[in-house]
Amino acid sequence: MKSLDLNRILMNDLPFHFLLEVGLRTMIMFVVILVTLRASGKRGIKQLSVFELVLIIGLGSAAGDPMFYEDVGLLPAFTVFTVVIMMYILITKLTDKVRWAEKLLEGKPEYLMKDGRLLYRTFKNSNLSRDELFSELRLQNVEHLGQVKSIVLETSGEFSVLFYDDDDIKPGLPIFPGEGLSAADTLEVVCNFCGQLSHGGIQQTCPECKEQEWRIPFYNKRIS
Ligand SMILES: [Zn+2]
Structure with a gap:
């Protein structure tokens, strides 16, 4: 490996036309994030509870990588999104019904x-x-x-x-x-x-x- 290789620093030795693919991947993931967050039923976010923070971190880390890593495909990211959002909805339903679960997850006022x-x-x-x-x-x-x-x-x-x-x-x-x-x-x-x-x-x-x-x-x- 050669140090201070500008092409590697800027592009990780990938061809410049890969940037077009990054653009496309980002557009797709952007729409996926938007749709998923809307599907979670959450409105705008002012302050996050710990549980919601987990949701955002889970989605966030799955969303970023496939935008620009050429060896990370979109479908695994979609799968992460589906599972995270299903967990979120499931646990939200559970905490609505079971009070101790709510206290455990969200804390209490x-x-x-x-x-x-x-x-x-x-x-x-x-x-x-x-x-x-x-x-x-x-x-x-x-x-x-x-x-x-x-x-x-x-x-x-x-x-x-x-x-x-x-x-x-x-x-x-x-x-x-x-x-x-x-x-x-x-x-x-x-x-x-x-x-x-x-x-x-x-x-x-x-x-x-x-x-x-x-x-x-x-x-x-x-x-x-
Ligand atoms: Zn005092």
């Missing part, structure tokens, strides 16, 4: 915050960073945690958020970067990590999450 309290343990187990959650809340016009009643982490990875009525808003941890002050000698303070409210001023450690930083809470209503 989980509360991250309930009745204004951040569920610290679930939150820690969810592989989700505090920054990600706060960023999502900021996008929903949340200024501090006291405005939020409940947050559910859906299996798609999206957040469902319920807000308090204006009259029920509690003193909360500000979540915009650089907002809010470290707690001084105020009586009402919130934990800088989990938002736990303390009426007795700064404590050594937060009873909820054991962090030691406290901030002055915000009290404002949510403007949306």
